[in-house]
Structures are given as structure tokens and as C-alpha cells.
Amino acid sequence: xxxxxxxxxxxxxxxxxxxxxxxxxxxxxxxxxxxxxxxxxxxxxxxxxxxxxxxxxxxxxxxxxxxxxxxxxxxxxxxxxxxxxxxxxxxxxxxxxxxxxxxxxxxxxxxxxxxxxxxxxxxxxxxxxxxxxxxxxxxxxxxxxxxxxxxxxxxxxxxxxxxxxxxxxxxxxxxxxxxxxxxxxxxxxxxxxxxxxxxxxxxxxxxxxxxxxxxxxxxxxxxxxxxxxxxxxxxxxxxxxxxxxxxxxxxxxxxxxxxxxxxxxxxxxxxxxxxxxxxxxxxxxxxxxxxxxxxxxxxxxxxxxxxxxxxxxxxxxxxxxxxxxxxxxxxxxxxxxxxxxxxxxxxxxxxxxxxxxxxxxxxxxxxxxxxxxxxxxxxxxxxxxxxxxxxxxxxxxxxxxxxxxxxxxxxxxxxxxxxxxxxxxxxxxxxxxxxxxxxxxxxxxxxxxxxxxx
Amino acid sequence: xxxxxxxxxxxxxxxxxxxxxxxxxxxxxxxxxxxxxxxxxxxxxxxxxxxxxxxxxxxxxxxxxxxxxxxxxxxxxxxxxxxxxxxxxxxxxxxxxxxxxxxxxxxxxxxxxxxxxxxxxxxxxxxxxxxxxxxxxxxxxxxxxxxxxxxxxxxxxxxxxxxxxxxxxxxxxxxxxxxxxxxxxxxxxxxxxxxxxxxxxxxxxxxxxxxxxxxxxxxxxxxxxxxxxxxxxxxxxxxxxxxxxxxxxxxxxxxxxxxxxxxxxxxxxxxxxxxxxxxxxxxxxxxxxxxxxxxxxxxxxxxxxxxxxxxxxxxxxxxxxxxxxxxxxxxxxxxxxxxxxxxxxxxxxxxxxxxxxxxxxxxxxxxxxxxxxxxxxxxxxxxxxxxxxxxxxxxxxxxxxxxxxxxxxxxxxxxxxxxxxxxxxxxxxxxxxxxxxxxxxxxxxxxxxxxxxx
Numbered sequence: 001x002x003x004x005x006x007x008x009x010x011x012x013x014x015x016x017x018x019x020x021x022x023x024x025x026x027x028x029x030x031x032x033x034x035x036x037x038x039x040x041x042x043x044x045x046x047x048x049x050x051x052x053x054x055x056x057x058x059x060x061x062x063x064x065x066x067x068x069x070x071x072x073x074x075x076x077x078x079x080x081x082x083x084x085x086x087x088x089x090x091x092x093x094x095x096x097x098x099x100x101x102x103x104x105x106x107x108x109x110x111x112x113x114x115x116x117x118x119x120x121x122x123x124x125x126x127x128x129x130x131x132x133x134x135x136x137x138x139x140x141x142x143x144x145x146x147x148x149x150x151x152x153x154x155x156x157x158x159x160x161x162x163x164x165x166x167x168x169x170x171x172x173x174x175x176x177x178x179x180x181x182x183x184x185x186x187x188x189x190x191x192x193x194x195x196x197x198x199x200x201x202x203x204x205x206x207x208x209x210x211x212x213x214x215x216x217x218x219x220x221x222x223x224x225x226x227x228x229x230x231x232x233x234x235x236x237x238x239x240x241x242x243x244x245x246x247x248x249x250x251x252x253x254x255x256x257x258x259x260x261x262x263x264x265x266x267x268x269x270x271x272x273x274x275x276x277x278x279x280x281x282x283x284x285x286x287x288x289x290x291x292x293x294x295x296x297x298x299x300x301x302x303x304x305x306x307x308x309x310x311x312x313x314x315x316x317x318x319x320x321x322x323x324x325x326x327x328x329x330x331x332x333x334x335x336x337x338x339x340x341x342x343x344x345x346x347x348x349x350x351x352x353x354x355x356x357x358x359x360x361x362x363x364x365x366x367x368x369x370x371x372x373x374x375x376x377x378x379x380x381x382x383x384x385x386x387x388x389x390x391x392x393x394x395x396x397x398x399x400x401x402x403x404x405x406x407x408x409x410x411x412x413x414x415x416x417x418x419x420x421x422x423x424x425x426x427x428x429x430x431x432x433x434x435x436x437x438x439x440x441x442x443x444x445x446x447x448x449x450x451x452x453x454x
Numbered sequence: 455x456x457x458x459x460x461x462x463x464x465x466x467x468x469x470x471x472x473x474x475x476x477x478x479x480x481x482x483x484x485x486x487x488x489x490x491x492x493x494x495x496x497x498x499x500x501x502x503x504x505x506x507x508x509x510x511x512x513x514x515x516x517x518x519x520x521x522x523x524x525x526x527x528x529x530x531x532x533x534x535x536x537x538x539x540x541x542x543x544x545x546x547x548x549x550x551x552x553x554x555x556x557x558x559x560x561x562x563x564x565x566x567x568x569x570x571x572x573x574x575x576x577x578x579x580x581x582x583x584x585x586x587x588x589x590x591x592x593x594x595x596x597x598x599x600x601x602x603x604x605x606x607x608x609x610x611x612x613x614x615x616x617x618x619x620x621x622x623x624x625x626x627x628x629x630x631x632x633x634x635x636x637x638x639x640x641x642x643x644x645x646x647x648x649x650x651x652x653x654x655x656x657x658x659x660x661x662x663x664x665x666x667x668x669x670x671x672x673x674x675x676x677x678x679x680x681x682x683x684x685x686x687x688x689x690x691x692x693x694x695x696x697x698x699x700x701x702x703x704x705x706x707x708x709x710x711x712x713x714x715x716x717x718x719x720x721x722x723x724x725x726x727x728x729x730x731x732x733x734x735x736x737x738x739x740x741x742x743x744x745x746x747x748x749x750x751x752x753x754x755x756x757x758x759x760x761x762x763x764x765x766x767x768x769x770x771x772x773x774x775x776x777x778x779x780x781x782x783x784x785x786x787x788x789x790x791x792x793x794x795x796x797x798x799x800x801x802x803x804x805x806x807x808x809x810x811x812x813x814x815x816x817x818x819x820x821x822x823x824x825x826x827x828x829x830x831x832x833x834x835x836x837x838x839x840x841x842x843x844x845x846x847x848x849x850x851x852x853x854x855x856x857x858x859x860x861x862x863x864x865x866x867x868x869x870x871x872x873x874x875x876x877x878x879x880x881x882x883x884x885x886x887x888x889x890x891x892x893x894x895x896x897x898x899x900x901x902x903x904x905x906x907x908x
Contacts, residue, residue, distance in 0.1 A: 114880065176887060323812045323879050346807050349799035358777045358867060359799050362816035367882065413812060413879050425777050425867050426568065428821065433630060438892040 029076040031058040036076070039083060046127065047086070048119025050112050069108040074098040087133055091331030095398035105400060106377070109408030117414070133330035138294025139339040141259045145232050147292060147339040152233040156212070161386065162379035167214030168239075171288035171318060172369035172417045176442050182375040184443055185368070190218040191442040193285065196316050196361065196421050198431055199223040203282035206230070206308050208260040208301070209289025213240025213253065220252040225283075227253045230263055260289065261300050264307035280310045290319035294341045295350065302355025312429040314421065315357070320369075321348055321416040329405070336402045342415065352422055360430055361421035369417045370410035377403040483530040485512040490530070493537060500581065501540070502573025504566050523562040528552040541587055545785030549852035559854060560831070563862035571868070587784035592748020593793040595713045599686050601746060601793040606687040610666070615840065616833035621668030622693075625742035625772060626823040626871045630896050636829040638897055639822070644672040645896040647739065650770050650815065650875050652885055653677040657736035660684070660762050662714040662755070663743025667694025667707065674706040679737075681707045684717055714743065715754045718761035734764045744773035748795045749804065756809025766883035768875065769811070774823075775802055775870040783859070790856045796869065806876055814884055815875040823871045824864035831857040 032040075041062040044054050053063035053070040056079065061070075073079050078098045081089035093099040101108050120128070139147055152170075163170055166183040173185035174192045193215065199205070201224030210216050210229035213236070219225050231237050237257045244250045284305050293301055309315055325344035327333070333340055343351075352359050380387070380403055388396045409415035423430050486494075495516040498508050507517035507524040510533065515524075527533050532552045535543035547553040555562050574582070593601055606624075617624055620637040627639035628646045647669065653659070655678030661670050664683035667690070673679050685691050694709045738759050747755055763769055779798035781787070787794055797805075806813050834841070834857055842850045863869035877884050 174887075176889070178886065323810060324807050344807050345803035345813050346800050349803050353778050353798050353800050356777060358818065358820075358870065359816065359872075360818045362813065363888065364812065364814045364884075366812075367884065367886070411882070413882075416812065418813075428865070428867075430818075430821065432632065432821070433628075434817065434888070435630070435892045438889045 029057045029074075032056045032060045032076075032079075036060075036079060037062070040073075040079070043083060043086075046119055046123060047112075048115030048117070048122075050115030052108070052112060052115075068103060069111060070102040071108075072100045072102075074100070084130075085330065086131060087330040088334055089331075091329075091335060091398065091401055094401050095335075095394045097393070097397065106374070106404040106407040106411075109405055110411050113408050113412045113414050133327040134333060135327040136294055136333060136339050136341045138296035138298075138341065139292070141261060143339060144259060144292065147337070148233050150338050151336065152211075153235040155390075156235055156239045158387065158390070159212075161383040162376050167218060168212040169214050170211050172320075172365055173372040173375075174365065174442065175368050175371050178371075180443070182372070182379075185372065185375075186214075187218075188442040190215055191222075192437065193287065193316060193318065193419070194219055194223055195437045195442070196419065197283040197285060197314055198436070199225050199283060201225065204228070204279065205283045205285060206263060206281040208263060208284070208286040208304070209292070210236075210240065210255065211288065212236050213243060213255055215285070215287055216240070216253045216255070217244055217247060217249050220249050221247070225252075228256055228281075229253065230256050230258050230260055232257060232259055260286070260293070260304055261297070263304040265304075280313070281308050282310055282313050284309045284313065284315035285318075286316070287318040288320075290317055290348075290351075291337070291340050291342055294339070295343065295347050298347075298351040299354055302351055302357065305357065306355060306424070309424060311424050312427045314360075314423050314427075314430070316419060316421050317351075318417075318419045319343065319348070321345065321364075321418040323413065323416060332402065332405070335398060345418070348418060348420065352420070356425045357422040358425045358427070358430075359420060359422050361419075361434065363419045365417040365419060366410050366413065366415065369415070370407055373403055373407040373410060377407060483511045483528075486510045486514045486530075486533075490514075490533060491516070493533070494527075497537060497540075500573055500577060501566075502569030502571070502576075504569030506562070506566060506569075522557060523565060524556040525562075526554045526556075528554070538584075539784065540585060541784040542788055545783075545789060545852065545855055548855050549789075549848045551847070551851065560828070560858040560861040560865075563859055564865050567862050567866040567868050587781040588787060589781040590748055590787060590793050590795045592750035592752075592795065593746070595715060597793060598713060598746065601791070602687050604792050605790065606665075607689040609844075610689055610693045612841065612844070613666075615837040616830050621672060622666040623668050624665050626774075626819055627826040627829075628819065628896065629822050629825050632825075634897070636826070636833075639826065639829075640668075641672075642896040644669055645676075646891065647741065647770060647772065647873070648673055648677055649891045649896070650873065651737040651739060651768055652890070653679050653737060655679065658682070658733065659737045659739060660717060660735040662717060662738070662740040662758070663746070664690075664694065664709065665742065666690050667697060667709055669739065669741055670694070670707045670709070671698060671701060671703050674703050675701070679706075682710060682735075683707065684710050684712050684714060686711060686713055714740070714747070714758055715751070717758040719758075734767070735762050736764055736767050738763045738767065738769035739772075740770070741772040742774075744771055744802075744805075745791070745794050745796055748793070749797065749801050752801075752805040753808055756805055756811065759811065760809060760878070763878060765878050766881045768814075768877050768881075768884070770873060770875050771805075772873045773797065773802070773871075775799065775818075775872040777867065777870060786856065786859070789852060799872070802872060802874065806874070810879045811876040812879045812881070812884075813874060813876050815873075815888060817873045819871040819873060820864050820867065820869065823869070824861055827857055827861040827864060831861060 036056065037060045040054050040056060040060065044062045051064055051067045053061055053067045055061045055070050055072045057073060057075050073082065075098060078093050081093065090099060159170065164182045164186040167186050167190060169186040169189065172189065173182060174189035175185045176188045180188065199219060203225045205219055205225050205227045207216050207227060207229040210231045213229055216227040216229040220227050234257060237255050240255045244253045305315060320342050322342050322344050325347055328340050328342055380399065384396055490510065491514045494508050494510060494514065498516045505518055505521045507515050507521045509515045509524050509526045511527060511529050527536065529552060532547050535547065544553060613624065618636045618640040621640050621644060623640040623643065626643065627636060628643035629639045630642045634642065653673060657679045659673055659679050659681045661681060661683040664670050664685045667683055670681040670683040674681050688711060691709050691711045698704045698707045759769060774796050776796050776798050779801055782794050782796055834853065838850055
């Protein structure tokens with residue numbers, strides 16, 4: 001799958017917008033010509049006529065006078081980039097400061113998104129094709145490593161600035177109570193997932209895409225299970241192993257730097273210690289990895305699950321989703337999560353249906369993710385200067401746009417968050433009902449258990 | 455859609471097998487010829503070689519000696535019918551007594567079904583085509599009336615013999631505790647559905663496919679809502695109205711004899727009292743109707759929902775499903791539920807995805823339906839003589855096969871039961887989590903509330 005490989009080069013500076021658009025604003029544009037003002041008005045209409053003002057470098061304006069937000073386009077080149085490829089250009093231009101937005105960025109995007117959806121539905125065909133975001137159906141093993149490296153190896157110190165200190169979770173938290181802190185909500189999420197998996201002491205769990213390993217350690221510590229956790233991010237794996245060592249869990253949690261496609265591949269005849277020791281597991285869990293898998297690889301993931309999950313085992317997949325299948329925003333896919341694909345419910349069910357897995361339970365936690373993202377963004381912005389010094393201002397603006405855009409996506413329903421519990425089709429060892437998930441507060445069990453080590 | 459219209463004629467006698475196969479067994483068949491014995495062995499292999507013996511009219515046998523069940527084929531004609539169209543022939547021949555099964559029918563079918571699935575996967579293509587069940591994608595409004603009439607208008611007295619006396623529910627119950635009676639479990643189901651809908655006093659509910667109206671009355675009585683409940687079975691509507699009158703609920707529950715496709719069609723300009731008074735509803739619910747809708751009509755159902763559900767409303771669809779899309783067993787579709795289609799999860803999600811509804815929650819209650827069906831079958835068999843006198847023995851055997859087959863289907867995972875909660879895509883008035891469904895026993899609220907009037 002062709003990608004802008006420049007954007008994933010492991011440089012610490014300007015990675016989020018390492019493109020020509022990151023040049024400083026051209027302040028020398030001559031006043032807008034009348035056709036450019038008309039193009040601006042047309043752009044506003046094609047964007048679904050949001051209650052937002054668009055302003056050009058010379059002060060020309062389109063959009064309602066009373067609009068609470070004004071988007072300023074700093075130069076002529078920026079306008080033409082926006083016209084050609086609005087999603088990618090908006091992100092790059094915002095990151096480089098050639099587009100600015102008056103007012104709160106997340107509130108602005110919450111205003112914008114429903115209009116964009118309306119606009120997209122009524123655009124002429126040629127324009128829909130021109131502005132279409134690329135649809136990534138799944139990366140090869142090699143590309144997957146580059147994709148994951150691009151985002152997750154930005155530096156553990158960076159993520160520690162704004163993720164929760166309790167379990168370093170970079171996925172949707174579970175706000176069982178709306179006043180939970182990020183730490184409380186992330187522990188509740190871990191507990192909620194464990195309850196859905198009906199874990200029992202002595203069981204074995206395989207986790208695909210384990211991030212910094214917080215769920216694996218939580219399961220081992222609180223549920224007495226043994227975990228093999230897979231991930232292809234070297235930075236995350238390194239950190240996860242150190243933490244397991246420090247917490248005395250290294251004998252129960254093994255972090256394996258390998259692709260989900262290789263899970264269970266070598267049962268019985270491998271020379272690698274990790275895979276040789278692999279037996280079938282009681283539970284299979286994957287939290288926040290499916291977005292990087294892509295529908296073209298769902299069958300491979302299903303095969304991995306069927307290779308390792310016991311006939312009476314249980315599994316859970318937690319993933320960002322959508323109400324209707326559509327490609328991810330082009331800028332997000334290009335700059336933030338290369339290769340990423342967010343499934344609609346039909347695509348998601350194809351994973352289970354084609355792998356002969358029975359769907360037992362599906363929960364949509366969309367508004368929990370909106371809240372999680374607001375928490376992350378608050379913390380991120382509170383460390384703005386530090387991040388800017390370490391990376392640069394373009395990086396900060398790009399990440400702020402990504403976080404604010406995600407707040408808006410989950411708030412307006414552009415994005416969903418699905419947790420799906422499943423079992424092999426022939427299993428009757430399935431939970432009788434879901435009461436066990438709610439018998440006690442999900443926090444009570446875990447609140448003081450995982451030590452906060454920021 | 456062409457159907458055997460003879461089988462849906464509203465005659466009280468022999469409706470389940472009004473076909474040539476219902477002739478008495480031909481006791482005059484000459485001994486089986488060697489090629490017929492080989493065909494029998496081949497049939498056993500093509501059925502996935504189950505641990506079941508097949509025996510011909512002259513005592514010839516195939517299958518393992520120690521098999522716990524023996525299927526006896528009473529005459530030559532029966533063997534050839536089985537070879538030509540095993541699903542339909544097995545049902546018809548069992549109903550007419552030309553096939554008999556030693557041992558418990560449900561246990562026999564539980565043994566048989568996994569083998570059949572294995573056999574189907576390895577059959578040669580020509581045979582798979584020959585034996586394929588017809589795939590019903592959805593009936594017209596007119597056919598739907600005939601289909602529904604065929605099954606649900608068999609007579610209210612008949613269903614009262616074996617459905618629960620508390621709410622006359624002909625859908626999967628909810629056994630919050632495994633020792634619940636059928637009555638307790640059906641009330642728990644009604645309560646579980648109401649909780650999922652987050653009903654509040656004064657709200658309005660539209661129900662599509664209301665059966666004998668038990669859910670509508672439960673909602674009105676226990677949640678103080680007003681309900682408009684649609685159904686195209688005249689027998690069920692008549693009974694539902696009488697009960698609402700008797701229970702003093704007629705001012706809050708209106709039963710409307712109309713197709714789901716017409717729900718909300720005439721808002722504002724109808725001359726019918728029912729539809730003129732229709733305003734948008736807070737909740738839309740449909741329990742056990744989708745099986746009769748068919749994927750070709752899911753868009754129509756989605757349109758009906760979008761016409762009537764408030765932008766901040768909530769909905770629930772409860773339906774039989776499967777893990778993988780496939781046609782319904784040909785005999786069930788021909789004799790028991792004409793026109794019926796049971797969706798896989800992908801088909802089911804298409805309903806929501808294509809109607810821009812957001813899936814909030816999905817629960818699989820498969821084993822609850824297996825238990826419900828065991829309860830129904832026990833009661834049915836305890837009234838065997840009465841049913842035989844009213845209808846005939848062929849009818850009794852056909853219904854016993856249908857009920858036992860359903861027990862087996864839900865026990866072995868051939869069939870699933872999905873409850874899906876959904877909301878319009880833009881709504882943020884969605885439940886924060888699912889704890890409200892589990893705060894108290896679902897029975898506590900309803901147990902003594904709906905009077906038992908058998």
C-alpha cells in the first residue's frame with residue numbers, strides 16, 4: 001500500500017507534518033481575487049454550510065455573520081490546497097499555522113462535523129471522488145511495523161505526559177461514574193474487560209496488541225492468570241517488560257514482540273521459547289488493535305484466534321468503529337495513524353461470522369471515549385510547552401488537532417467504540433447473563449490495586 | 455415468492471403436513487435391494503456420519519452398532535424422498551409416522567445437528583445444490599399476511615396450552631436464574647426489554663409485531679407509557695384487545711392490525727384514528743418479528759423506525775439469528791414458518807448500518823431460548839392428546855419435531871438469539887452504561903404484577 005514514507009521517518013522533529021505544507025505562512029499573498037472569494041463561498045457550501053465563518057488572508061469572509069467560529073486561511077497556496085484535498089490540507093495547514101481557528105478547537109469541530117456529513121451526502125460525484133479519503137484495507141506485516149512505529153514509538157516519555165498514570169492506557173476508558181478521574185476510568189475499563197472475559201485464577205490469556213502492557217499486568221495481578229501479550233512496537237514492549245519486572249509479574253506476564261498473524265503459528269514445533277511454550281488459551285483479548293488490522297486481514301486475525309482459543313474459551317475485541325463503513329479522515333491516516341481502518345458494524349461482524357465465532361455481547365462506549373479524549377487533551381495541553389520544546393510547535397498543533405478531532409468524532413457520533421465478546425461457535429460454556437459485570441462497581445476491585453507510577 | 459399454498463390453508467386438520475407424504479406408511483414394500491442399502495450408507499455419510507443408526511423397512515441397518523438412536527424409514531418411497539430432499543422429507547415423513555426415531559427426539563437432534571453441519575461442509579457441489587434449502591429474502595405485504603396467518607392464527611386456545619400463562623409470550627424468555635419457571639422467565643424478559651429501552655412514565659412506545667400483546671400491556675402497566683402495537687395476525691390482535699380491555703389498559707395500549715411497513719406512514723394526514731393520532735415515539739421495540747421480515751425488507755423496516763422514532767429515542771430489536779448467514783431448514787420454512795429468514799450478524803447489522811442507526815448494545819441469549827423451548831415442549835407434550843384430538847396426530851408429530859428441533863438448534867448453536875439496542879446516529883441521550891439493567895433482579899419488578907390468567 002503506497003504511503004508517504006517521509007511522514008513515518010523516525011525523526012523526533014516535525015514528524016506529524018513533515019511535508020511541504022509545513023513551511024511558514026506566506027505573508028505576502030496579494031489580496032484575494034473575486035473568483036477566489038467565490039471559491040471560498042463554494043467551499044463553505046460544499047462543507048455543508050456550517051455555522052462557521054471562513055476568512056481569507058485579506059479579510060474576505062464567507063459564512064454567517066453571527067457564527068461563533070472563524071477559520072482564517074493565511075495565504076493563497078493554503079486556499080488552493082484546501083480546495084484540492086480539504087481533509088489532508090486542513091490538518092497540515094492547521095499544524096503549520098497557515099490555518100487558524102478562533103475559539104475552542106474541539107467545540108469548533110463539534111460544530112463542523114455534522115455539517116461536513118451533510119455536505120458529503122449532497123456533493124456532486126466528481127467532487128466526492130476528488131475529495132475521497134484513501135481506504136486502507138490492511139497492511140502487510142512489514143508495513144504494519146512501520147505504521148505502528150510511526151505512532152507508538154514516539155517516545156514513552158511523551159505518552160506518559162498525558163496518559164493515565166495508573167495503567168498507561170491508550171484506549172477508551174470506562175466512566176462507570178461520570179465524575180471519575182482518567183485513572184479511575186482506565187482501571188474501571190481494565191476491570192470491565194476482565195469481567196467480560198470471566199477470568200479465573202490459573203487460566204491463560206493471549207493478548208494481541210498490548211500497548212504498554214497495562215491490561216496484561218492487571219489481569220495477572222488481579223485475576224491470577226498467565227498472559228502472553230503480543231505487540232510490534234519495540235518501545236512499548238521495552239517499557240512493558242520493565243514494568244512487569246518491577247512489579248514482580250515477569251513470571252506470569254510475557255511480552256512478545258511479534259505480529260498478531262504469528263500468534264499460535266508454531267505450536268508444538270517452534271524453536272522460540274515463547275511460541276514453543278504456547279498452549280491454547282482460555283481467553284483471547286485485543287484492545288485497540290483492530291483499527292490497525294484492516295478488513296483484508298480480519299480472516300488472518302480470525303485464524304489466529306481459532307488456532308489458540310480453547311473450544312470453550314472466550315474472547316473480547318475492543319475497537320474504534322463507525323455507524324457506517326467509510327475511510328478514515330485522510331489527514332489522520334496520513335499523519336497520525338498510517339494504514340488505519342475503522343470498521344462499521346457490518347465489517348466488524350464479518351470478522352466473527354467468517355471465523356465461525358459466536359458473538360455473545362457487544363457494547364458501544366462512544367461517549368466514554370469522548371470523555372477519555374477530553375481528559376487526554378487537557379493533560380496534553382497542560383504540557384504544551386514541554387512537548388513543543390521536545391518536538392516542535394507543528395507537532396503540538398497537529399496532535400492537538402488529532403485529539404480535538406477525536407473528541408469531536410466521538411461526541412458527534414462520527415466514531416463509535418465497540419467492545420465485542422465472542423466464543424467458538426460450539427461452546428456452551430458461555431456466561432448465563434451479564435449480571436456478573438455489574439454486581440459491584442468496576443472500580444472497587446481495582447482502584448487501589450495498580451500502583452500509580454507516573 | 456412461490457410457496458406451497460396448500461400448506462397454509464386455514465384448515466384445522468393436518469395443516470402441518472397437508473401433503474402427499476402424510477399418507478399412512480406403506481407396509482407392503484418388498485425387502486430393500488442391495489443398491490438401496492448402499493444408498494442408505496451413502497446417505498449416512500453425506501449426513502456427516504452421525505452416531506446414529508439408519509434402518510430400512512426390512513431391518514437393513516447402517517451406522518455404528520453402539521449408536522444411541524435409530525432412525526427407521528418405513529417404506530421405499532420414504533427412502534427416495536429423503537435422498538431427494540432430506541430436510542423437507544425428514545420433517546414430513548416424521549410427521550406422518552413413516553420415519554420414527556428411537557429415544558428422545560431432542561437428544562437425537564442434538565446428536566445429529568453438529569454432524570449435519572460437518573457433512574454439509576464436505577458435500578460435493580452438485581449435492582449441496584440439490585439439497586439446498588430455499589432462501590427467503592422477505593415477503594410482500596400480502597404474502598406476509600398469509601405467512602403470519604399460517605402460524606399465528608392456529609387458534610389462541612392452542613397456544614394457551616403451552617405458552618406461559620403470565621404474558622402469553624411466544625419468544626425467548628430470560629432465565630435470570632436458571633431455576634426460573636417459564637412464567638418467571640417470561641416476565642423477566644419483559645422487564646429486561648423495558649430496562650434496555652430506559653422507559654419513563656408518560657413516554658410513547660411503538661411496537662412492531664406484538665404477538666398477543668403481552669409486552670405492550672407490561673410496558674403500559676409497569677412503566678406508565680402509552681403503546682401503539684402493530685400486528686397482522688387477526689387472532690392475536692383480537693385476543694390482545696380483549697385482554698387490554700379486561701385489564702383496564704385499553705386507554706393506554708392500542709393494538710393496530712397493520713403491517714410494520716405502514717408504521718408512521720400517514721402521520722399528519724390520515725383519516726384513520728390510529729395513525730392520525732400517531733406522534734413520534736420515545737421507544738421503538740420489536741420482539742420476534744424480524745424473522746418474518748427478511749433482508750430484502752430491512753430497509754423498509756429501517757425507514758419505518760426513522761419515520762417514527764424521536765431523534766433522541768431508543769429502540770430494541772429481538773430476533774432469532776445465526777452465527778453465519780444461511781437459509782432456514784427447508785421443512786421449517788415450508789410447513790411451520792413460511793417465508794421466514796434468520797439473519798446472521800452481518801445481515802443484522804446491515805439493517806442498522808443502512809438506516810443510519812447506531813448500535814448501542816447487542817446481547818446473545820441463545821441458551822435462554824434452548825431452555826424456553828424445553829419448557830414449551832414439555833407443556834406441549836403434556837397436552838398431546840388434547841392437541842391430537844383437536845388437530846390430528848400428524849400435526850402433533852410435526853409440532854413436536856419443530857419444538858425439539860428448535861431445542862437442538864439453540865443448544866448446539868445452529869441458532870442464536872440477538873437483542874440489539876439502537877438509537878438514531880446523532881443522539882447523545884443514550885444510556886451511560888448498562889448497570890441500570892442489573893441493579894435489581896428483573897423479576898422483582900414484575901413477578902406479581904401481571905396476573906396469571908391462563
